């Protein structure tokens with residue numbers, strides 16, 4: 001059927017801010033989410049232009065203006081966002097109205113079942129993982145580069161949603177957002193060993209070209225998909241957008257040799273009163 005040819009995520013422009021939406025999330029009016037791109041901000045090269053990273057060398061005022069821009073595009077107030085210092089862990093924090101802070105501390109995942117809390121993380125090749133349980137009305141967001149992936153940040157987020165928020169894995173819709181793809185993600189021995197220690201059947205995750213023994217291409221998307229499936233998540237959506245192939249749209253740490261910005265990914269549930 002034609003269904004399979006419909007892109008799972010699709011681009012939208014709101015004022016000048018360009019973002020992607022997850023088609024499967026459109027069915028839920030209370031759910032607000034956005035996969036922002038690099039377009040719609042005021043930062044100059046190499047951060048052009050919607051950079052949300054404040055530790056990458058960009059002008060602080062520009063980053064603040066960009067942050068205000070994405071909030072306006074998402075129709076939320078800046079003080080409704082909750083973020084963390086991302087440290088490539090698999091630590092997941094549960095946010096509620098009582099403990100919420102603009103920056104919750106050091107972690108790589110956030111979950112909440114309360115409204116008007118909009119989770120926000122920043123990316124440039126690492127995997128954004130978005131979660132929504134329409135039954136429990138809970139959301140989650142995680143950040144998984146190779147370190148977070150071998151630590152199973154995806155599984156840890158599902159586990160936290162189940163244990164902390166009473167979600168059922170089979171109700172959770174999980175989205176693997178734009179991240180560096182198997183086409184571009186060449187890794188060396190350190191990563192290959194870490195993958196081998198934490199996964200079975202690694203040959204389908206690590207592709208070696210021309211018999212190379214000291215490097216391979218790591219499939220972050222597939223690794224995260226496996227971890228989600230292992231937690232009994234049945235609805236897994238893969239955006240199939242490679243940040244390194246698509247530097248026209250996204251920041252890529254690898255493709256831009258580390259001199260680049262961070263794009264934002266946001267998810268939350270709007271309160272009844274809006």
Ligand SMILES: [Zn+2]
Pocket residue numbers: 180181182183184185242243244245246
């Ligand atoms: Zn690629």
